[in-house]
Amino acid sequence: MRASKNYVGQYLLTVGSGVVMVVALAMVFLYAPREAVMGDVQRIFYFHVASAWVGFFGFFVTFLAGVAYLISGQRRWDALALSSVEVGLTFITMTVVTGSLWAKPAWGTYWTWEPRLTISAVQLLIYVAYLMLRGSVEGAEQRARLASVYGIVAFVTVPLSWFAIRWWRTIHPDVLTGGDRMAIAPRMIHTLVVSIGAFTLLYATLLSLRMDLESMRDKLSRVRLKLERRSRL
């Protein structure tokens, strides 16, 4: 009964996420106005910002799940932390790659070592290292404890990345909270909000699928343990 409820919930989430994504795409290409200076290439902005938001949110979930694991010691929090890192990394990779593609026509180069981009690259590597760390620790409890602490400490890269364009001199525009290097029309704001909603739903869908994988891994571990016990008898 519970499994079928989960399945229905996951199905509704997937369909809902798909519908909102189609609406977001339609708004990006048909509703949002063409930006006066950059032209059509500025339409990268909506999904670039939305994927960054979801990536940061994913790492925030890992931070919270890490704290919850250290307090409770429950395996489900560790599964959530790991799942959220994988989904978050996918979105942050989108942000970095699409940002780099956009940088070429906007700044004349695919990459420059300015504060925001440098912190994004370091953040990406730090969370890849989280996955490598998990792979290198043998005991399940020790792995979960170590990964929780790492996930909490690694979260410092999120506020650092957010404030990088406010604290240091940088060529990356601060479109959302100040600066006027790119004119933001109301229709652009509507499109951005819907895109963020669509990406948040996509995050929830992917997270739910990834969590299923962890449940299956736990089931597999239980059967292995059962067999091990039998072979000892």
Added chain:
Amino acid sequence: MSETLLAAYAVFWGLTFVFVLSLWARQRRMEQELKRLNETVEMNPSADG
């Protein structure tokens, strides 16, 4: 429409597709392993019941 814009949106969908594909592949592998282990358990009924 600019090539850069198309490339950027291809990256969004491409990475999402790769992630879902990796989930599917891992799930399939685990299901096979689980099936194999369950068969082993059934073939060796034992002491722990």
